[in-house]
Amino acid sequence: MVLFGALINALLIIIGSLIGRLLKGIPENMKQTVMYAIGIVVIVMGVQMGLESSNFVIIIICIVLGAVVGEWIDIDKWINRLGQMIELKFGSKKQDGSIAQGFVTSTLIFVIGAMGVLGALNSGLQNDHDLLVSKGIIDGFTAVILSATLGIGVILSSIPVVVYQGAIALLATQITRLVPEAALEMFLQEMTAAGGIMIIGIGTNLLGLTKIRVANLLPCLVFVGIVVAIIF
Template sequence: MALFGTLVNVLLIIIGSVIGRFLGRIPERIRETVTYAIGLAVMVIGIQMSFATSQIIIVIISIVVGAAIGEWLDLDGQLNRLGRWMESKAGKTPGEDGQGGIAQGFVTGTLIFVIGSMAVIGAIDSGLRNDHDVLIAKGIIDGFTALILSSTLGIGVILSAVPVFLYQGAITMLSSVISRFIPDDMLQFFIEEMTATGGLMIIAIGLNLIGLTKIRVANLIPGILVVALVTGLLYGFGLMPAAGE
């Protein structure tokens, strides 16, 4: 089922939100260590994905050109500005009344769970390969994050599960539909290189989670489009490597 990964992701957000609402504030020491553990696990997933490539030069070109495009467009900055705008529209802060807390919890959770490369890469992976590992890993991260957020911002965090389902589900279903119109050999070639390129982005997320780097991962996302362009051009000009090369 194409939407399995997204459904697991949504379920874990709901569970984390409910548990966090009743646990109260989580000690910083526990939060930090668990975040590091999740970061290490995410890096392992990214490393495994990066070995999918059969043409490493395509991955290098895609990630470098994609990063340049992302920085030029300032995707990370634009997403942050969107976040600040949404927060400004959220109204009152927690503690003033229930509606204010719900609004801020919903906005904060949505920004964290929806905006990120794992949502895009995982949803595409679910749609094209029926592989849900990335979204399940994201769900674990989101579930723990929801637990922390709901312990401080309230139960409004649980409502962020709705945009997560709509956003990731739409990408997954679109990927599934597109795959029906692409030749199998070209699709397989694209999947391999997209998976490897996405793996590097996942590694970057893991490094950020454990605090070693502050990579603007959102600015790497155009690399996925570069992969599609490069593999499409190679296929169109008959230069696509034969299987096993």
């Protein structure tokens, strides 16, 4: 089953989120300390990813262009509006934390990165789901902490995860047929680096140091693909 890995990844996020809600009664001081710890770890992860780039000029250009397009479209506003609509529907903002914040933050953490793309390609080409299952285990544990601190909105991140990984898995044959191996490798490398920079932004937001609209940087991943295509 081509979609097995993507579905398992999403299921583990759901399970982790539900477990995290069982821990929502932990003291506020502990929640705050855990949130800061997550922020620090996320920043370190982002730095590690960011250093994957072989050409930082590409990353700078793509980040700037992505920010311009992202702010013009205002992706952050639309994603937050979706979360707020769900908040109003379930009336859970005061009791369980901001659904919008949990949804946006966790979606960016779980979606950005090469592991999901590579895992989805393996699922589609070789019916090998090990990488996505491994990612799912990591995401599940992360979802426990995020859900305990940011609220039940974290569970909604399972939807974009299964959609984008599933789409890549289904289109894997066409992707590898149309894109040269060297170009795909370069794209994954630079995409990881660009994603790392966005991950750093998420980390500083979690620490309360910044209020970066990280979702508005997402178009930079498209520009990475365009630049790689021009190079090849």
